[in-house]
Amino acid sequence: MYDLHRLRLLRELSHRGTLAAVADALGYSPSAISHQLGILERETGTRLLEPAGRRVRLSAAARQLVAHTETILRELERAEADIAASRTSITGTVHIATFQTAAQTLVLDVIQQLAHDHPRLSVTFAHVDAEAAIPALIARDYDLVLSEQYPGSPPPPHPGVSSEPLLTDPLLLAFPIDxxxxxLADLAEAAWVMEHPGTAARAWSMAACRAAGYEPQVHFETSDLNLHSEIVERGLAAAFLPQLTFDPLRSFQTVSIDQSRIITASTRAGSDRNPAVNAIRSTLKQVASATH
Incomplete structure (x- = not known):
């Protein structure tokens, strides 16, 4: 029988790409990872790793092993969920990956509510770039991911991941008070603040301006939407702001543009019976409903 620990190391390599990344994530040295995978090769009697320049890549046999390992881990996750469900109270730790707006407007309220309802349940969160969040969920770095979907950019399918919408967040056009x-068409000559290139928010913002007939003059780039608001309030630029980020104490103009982003919650298949994960999903829905 193959060693599950070594199978998990091979799976980690398939998700993280390099021995160094696996070692960094798991707290081993790269040489220790390489040694364990060498033992796995001898156990299987087939080559699992192939040289690819200065890196390695998985062979066809290794990819088959990873697929079987994914199935095994899903079943283990279901087993853990069944055992957890048999307890009289909800316990454990759930790790959330989130983006800034959701952390400020949803996650903190959820943590406070759960501390009251389930005091033995611990919740942690970290800001994670949208492009890395789902891969981190699949790699089991996190148990739940909050992400944003902008108009015209549906997320790619991810086998083994279940996603559900939490709320629809209207997008607003914001510009200085004077x-x-x-x-939007009136801002062809304006300076803009937008998120960085390569993000879904930036792609949508650029497309919206182009649909209005011009290429926006992006003077400022930041992922901090609070800073977007500050820049607009100081009279320096226009911006697109989600309604969740809007602070009525800010002094600038906003115009509805009849478009929205969707905030979703994603979990791994197999964790849908975990009472701790389900408690967080349920509380997220309650908080999102109250926010909406």
Missing amino acids: WSARS
């Missing part, structure tokens, strides 16, 4: 603009 500007005379009334619509």
